[in-house]
Amino acid sequence: MPTTAGKRNLITDVAGVHVGQAQDARVNTGVTVIVPESPAIAACMVAGGGPGTRETDLLAGGTLVDQVDAIFLSGGSAFGLGTGDGVMARLKEAGRGFAVTRSPGVPPTPIVPGAILFDLANGGDKDWGEVSPYAALGRKAFAGASEDFALGRAGAGFGASAGKFQGGTGSASIVTHDGMTVGAIACVNCVGSVLMPGTDTYWAWPFEQDGEFGGARPPADFRMDAEDWGAAKSNPALGQNTTIACIATDVALTPDQAKRVAQMAMSGFSRAIRPVFAPFDGDAVFVLSTSRVALPDPAPLNVARIGELAASTLARAIARGVHEARGHA
Secondary structure (H helix, E strand, O other): OOOOOOOOOHHHHHHOOEEEEEEEEOOOOEEEEEEEEOOOOEEEEEOOOOEEEEHHHHHOOOOOEEEEEEEEEEOHHHHHHHHHHHHHHHHHHHOEOOOOEEEEEEEEEOOOOOOOOOOOOOOOOOOOOOOOOHHHHHHHHHHHOOOOOOEEOOHHHHHOOEEOOEEEEEEEEEEEEOOOOOEEEEEOOEEEOOEEEOOOOOOOOHHOOOOOOOOOOOOOOOOOOOOOOOOOOOOOOOOOOEEEEEEEEEOOOHHHHHHHHHHHHHHHHHHHOOOOOOOOOOEEEEEEEEEOOOOOOOOOHHHHHHHHHHHHHHHHEEEEEEEEHOOOO
16 A cells, blocks of 8 residues: 555644644744644754754753653744743643652743744844743744644744745645654745746655645756756845754654654755755754554664655655745735
8 A cells, every 4th residue: 555645634643743833923923833742752953054943952862851842943043942931831831841750849841842943034023122922922832732733824934935935834744554654844944945947846746745735747858957046045144044844753763763763854855945954044853753653663674664754744844835835925
């Protein structure tokens, strides 16, 4: 049996994963929060030259904490890291978090890694005074987390741009014949182009499921110069771009296996964006394992399967996010 997209074709096809989004049209920015129902094994990889992240050191090998309570993706450049404060506040209210031992009067600490993209130069009103909107947006996004959410100009992709086009938030999923599910969500604000030069065909077209981003295919006589970047941004600036993403799977992974999946998933960026991992980008991907399905034997082979599925599903999510945003431009 072939692989197929999940019922929703969203990261929330992975059972136990919810997504919340919030945006501020005046500021022209937004946030996305990925919330597992219970603490999940996590990993992270960063490849862009201008990253902005929070709590990713916790996800390195050999650390005390190997599970997270939520992941956030945010606009706002470094200001957007405040999104984590709002998410942590909601998790604290729910009694969630890490504690070596439980003590009366000492709350557990919610573990909320995240990453940001730069949307400060998109024309929105950034004169917000002493308090940025991001903690409040994080609280709102967490409170609204569910299995269904908007694509395109929504969440952390609300004020984004992908090359010369409107950027956005995209998601996709895949289900294997033996019952493994992999989902991806991406907020696309890249320097590079997601379209092949001179065409309306997405670089990710070989991985498309059921026409999810338009079904366009390259002309039979398609040729391009190696220096032709197509619809990439013509005047990129350092730290003003970035695609940030999260992969989820229901398969039980160890922290080291999740790290390998994250490493393999990075190739999904290069399948969907050209150029990618530039000095101007802060590209990063998180991986969540909800551990609801046992990893089949042999483990190394099936970790490789999940990593490859993560890469192709991420490529689809990137293309889908821009496609949906272009449709609402």
